[in-house]
Amino acid sequence: MLRFSRTILGVASVGALSVASLFMAGNSDFRKVVTTQPDSLILGDFVESDFPFISTSIDGRKLGSGFPKENEAARTLAIRLSDSAYVAFDTDLLRWSVAWTRQFMPMHLMAQVSYSDFFNKSNKLATIGGVPQLATGSYAGWVALKGNPATFEVGAPKRDWMPLPAEEARWNGIYTYGDKVVLNYTVGQTPVMELPGSTSFSGQTAFTRTFRIGPSADVLGLVLAEVPNAKKVEQNARFAYIYQGANQDTVTAIGLAGKGTKLMTPSVSDKGHLKVRVAPSSQSTEATLLIWKGPVRLIKQFEKAAKATKITLPDVQKGGPAYWKQDVVTQGVIAPDTAAFVTDKVTLPLPNPWKRNVRVADVSFFKDGRAAVITFEGDVWLIDGIDRSLQNVKWRRFASGMHETMSIEVVTDTVYVFGREGIVRLHDLNRDGVADYYENFSNVMSQSPEGREWAGDLVHAPDGSFYVAKGGSLSNGPGMTPQVAKGFRQGSKHNGVILRISADGREAEVIATGLRGPYLGINPETGVLTASDQQGNFVPSTPIYLIKKGDYYGVSPTAHGQENPEITPPLTWIPHHIDQSSISQAWVTSNKMGPLSGNLVHYSFGRPGLFRVLIDSTSQGVQGGVSIIHADYPAPTSKGATNPVDGQLYAAGFNLWGSNSKGLSALLRLRYTGKPSYMVNGFEVGKQGIVLSFDSELDPAVASNPDNFKVKRYNYKRTEEYGSGHYKLDGSTGEETMYVSAAYVSPDRKKVLLLVPEMKEVMQMEVDYQLKAKDGHKVDDQFWFTINHLDELSPAKYGFEKVDYNLLTALREPATEKAKEVASVEKGRQVFQKTACAGCHSEGTRTKGMYGPPFQNLYGAKRPLEDGTTVVADDNYIRESILNPSAKIVKGYNPEMPSFQGILSDTDIDSFILFVKSLEKK
Missing domain, CATH: 2.70.98 (Beta-galactosidase; Chain A, domain 5)
Structure with a gap:
């Protein structure tokens, strides 16, 4: 038995010691290990013998x-x-x-x-x-x-x-x-x-x-x-x-x-x-x-x-002796400056002397530009050497042993981590580069052992308080509490809510309820709080919310006692095939990100990738929209922050659930190169149509042709089923294609006014555009938004002149009858990719990383179902699985597929069936 010569009485809390000196030169206890x-x-x-x-x-x-x-x-x-x-x-x-x-x-x-x-x-x-x-x-x-x-x-x-x-x-x-x-x-x-x-x-x-x-x-x-x-x-x-x-x-x-x-x-x-x-x-x-x-x-x-x-x-x-006495040095990969925004890769410390996995979930920064990351295995790593070249990036293990940690915040150079144990504040008492005291800063939020009641997110507010998001107690796990609704267990009283934690960590206040799997973003200057939710039961598609105290967001199992509360609509919806699994948001707080400076950015796990979030303020409220920030995203992008030194936006993420990316984990730097950006940077919707603003000047001849814009709209239905199909405004299935009567270009050539008849409030609108920039660059992209409120448009404030509103009621030219589509294997393959099927189903035999069964040799096979029966995977079975996926659940899988009712045409479905047939092993 070990004997110790001194004793000491502990206190409830110790002063927060800065870790600013952890990478000081001359610390002879630490050695470098270079890795690729x-x-x-x-x-x-997973359990290390020396911790x-x-x-x-x-x-x-x-x-x-x-x-x-x-x-x-x-x-x-x-x-x-x-x-x-x-x-x-x-x-x-x-x-x-x-x-x-x-x-x-x-x-x-x-x-x-x-x-x-x-x-x-x-x-x-x-x-x-x-x-x-x-x-x-x-x-x-x-x-x-x-x-x-x-x-x-x-x-x-x-x-x-x-x-x-x-x-x-x-x-x-x-x-x-x-x-x-x-x-x-x-x-x-x-x-x-x-x-x-x-x-x-x-x-x-x-x-x-x-x-x-x-x-x-x-x-x-x-x-x-x-x-x-x-x-x-x-x-x-x-x-x-x-x-x-x-x-x-x-x-x-x-x-x-x-x-x-x-x-x-x-x-x-x-x-x-x-x-x-x-x-x-x-x-x-x-x-x-x-x-x-x-x-x-x-x-x-x-x-x-x-x-x-x-x-x-x-x-x-x-303090005690350091557990990890080596720095691991990696060399990053700098992307060529091929676009306005590119992703540099901060190479992870794999392998490392401890044979430890490193699945980064979140990143935060010290004032001097050093970083701290948290991993899903419960480790904190500190990172130095994040410069332009990324050629000498030093990683140091700082802490370990925490429980399914997905959030980290550095506040006044002190590290805070949010896991199932609560918010932990870490202290290096003897300044040897390794944490010695894991302080319970706050455990006032309830926490059940349910598998999906994640400690989802943590953000620090300007007033010194924190906000946390708790996952809903979903039923796709072993379960310790009773099932209370389709897809949900009882969990704790704080599952599926957003809480404000006081600056001293001792008090919790419920801010918003009715969420399934929320993640957060906060403007560190204004305190504006946003959140996303995960599509699933009671959540028809991906929403982004502007959080206000007292809001309820429609997931009844996490209403926590409220009787028939009014559902607060999101800032915007995002279609399932565009972002089937959303995570957090981050504000670009520097002026070094070009057109993204000051913008809100949304992180997608499922796509993966980042979205620019835009807000349209009306006399009755706000609404929003998103466009994709195109870049290379080799692994899921979950959370991130702006580096206060280089001013660039970073993204961390790891793979586990359904994602279109197969990379295991990555720490990325979204870097602005100075090249032109062609994204939508603003929008306004009104009773007469839509105004889109762009980062770069457009070719007016192309942008003034209404045929270069395709607009459609549809609603979702919020039910206890997983996700939702698409529905027209009259409630029938399908999507409505909108007629663009005219397109006008502003004098500065950066804005386009689309006259669109019969504008109405709707959950989802999409604008596809095929344009050309002034410099000749082709601009083929999309913008997705939600209309919560409609005012009269005021085109004059943007400089639009001689707008002919009579075109909104003018007789339309009869549409040229389209040639009837023919089902084909290739079209079925396109459906497989476009609708994000590839994120959950393999076209081969792979099951790891897949939420749904593989498709190779599926057609004609007998499928064992959860109810003990079997069914043959023929045309009717595949069609039913697409339109009503919860009707028959294959044994060993959870009912986590949305309906494609109103999304896929009969030809799309026929093509998909042909595609599945083609996957038979020869």
Whole structure:
């Protein structure tokens, strides 16, 4: 057993230390490792043997007859105590959920199963892998008692997935110190530091809990274990025993060790709770408790071991030794300046000395241009050397062990991370380049263990507060809470909501509800808050919202008690085939991004890629639209930020769910080259038509030809089904092609007025245009937008002259009858690509990374269904699967495909069937 010479009392929080000096020259402890991207990646285990904890949920409901039945926790620290002893500490309830021996935990959670099996989404509930020894139920592990009671009662099980009220007890954080950790929390007003451990005697394992308890005016109560099948109880001033088993030959025992235990009294409740009462004291107290389960015949040896045990806490507030002592150096790839915006690749540190996967989920920047990234496996890496050439990019591991982390913010050069454990503030106490203290900045948001109740997003507001987005508790996972609607489980009270977290992290306020899988963006100067949501049940297509307090966005399972609330429309919808899986937004906060400077940018996981978001303000409200920022995106783009030094926009992302990209992960720099941009940079819609503004001057002869513009519109239907087809304004299926009566070009040649008859509010409009710029560049692109409100247009303010509104009611030339389309394999292949089928289905036999079944050899095959029946994949089956995909669900797959009702024509569907037939293996 390790011995430490000094002890120290922890406090609830430590001052935020800057990490600005972490890359100082002359730090001899760190060595450089130069790496390049390999063709294949050899990874170590998700759980690293030289790091003492991981954050995880735990399902301890089936440990056996001698353990509590109600024992589940969403936020625990799974701590290695020795080579074969472990404990899961519940940070919400400050209890040892379960302690066990032999094997650690099977890697069942999403980040774990996909760590080396990159597209594996078959997550299960987290369980222990060895033999349980001790456990408590889902109630408070500590309690502060007023007065001077001789004993105390254990509280009722807590099922709200919330931490204990801060005035009762609060989790403060975890210190790392070599192979040890020290837990820091407060019980009532009393600070407590705890060193969990284990010791061996006579071939047995006893668990140790060494405390440093601050001065306390209150009696403190501690629950150490619950043994429901107790047969006999014994206790004295130093030991307490619960005998169990048919022959009472097994015992669960607690023993007091050390001088500080004179304030402690062990006891056993009539329900089998092993407890300790801690008397008030005006001074700090250090004490160790031993807890053991084993054969009765070894009780004397246990008592001897307890009396001999002497453990002191390490001086953790000065920091511990660095876990990772090497910088990994990579060389980035600079894109040629072929367009206005290109993507440079900041090469990831793969391979690295720890054989660690690096799936970057988010990036944030220090004031000096260094970056911090968070990975889905729970690691923080710090990056230096982000210059124009990217030829000497230094990566350093800074922190690890966190739970499905997808968001990072650097605030005044201090790193904040949002994962399922809450918002963690990281501290490098001894300035050796590695975090030593993982402070609980905020855990006031509820969190269930449901597989899709993501800690989705975190953004920092100008007033010092934070906003977080919580994923809805979707039912496509193993499930721990009841199903409440199609596609949804109950989850916690904050699933599917956006919360404002106070600047001190201690309070949460619900801002918006009714979301399925929200992600955020915030203007760091004005505080304007935006969000996207994930298409699925109750969400007909991808929306972008302008968030206002009190808004409800239409997902009834996450309305959280509101009765028939009014649904707030989005700023804009985006069609499924354009962005089938949206993530966050970011504002370009520099003036170095050319026409994108000051703009809002939307990140698409599914496409992948970035969109420019435009806003049209009317007298009644706002509406928005998007255009694609064309560039090379080799992996999903999830989140990003503007670098304050080079002024460019960065994007981080990793692959796991359905995406058109097959790259595993990337950190990209969207760089402005100075070349002309031809994107739409503004729009206005009104009763007479549409005004589009462009970054570059247009050829007026081409832009004034209305035949070069194709306009259509359609609505979606919000139902409990997954996604939506397209519907005309009268409710029938399909899309309406709009007639463009005329096109006018403004004097500055950067704006076009389209006269469009019968403009109305509609959920989705699309404008396809085939134009030419003044410099001769062909401009073939699209713009998608939503009309929430219609005012009269004022063309004169843009300089349009002699606009003939009579053309809006003029008789139209009869349309030339189109030649009837003929179904073909090639057209079916185009449908497969255009409608984003390729993001979920393979045209070969691949299943990894695919949400839906593969198409090769599909036609004519027997398909096993979830209801136990089978069906032959013939023309009728494929057609039904396209128009009503939830009618028949193939076994092993989730109902996560939208209907293409009103989107694909009969010829499109016939062509698709021919395409599937053509994929038969020759």
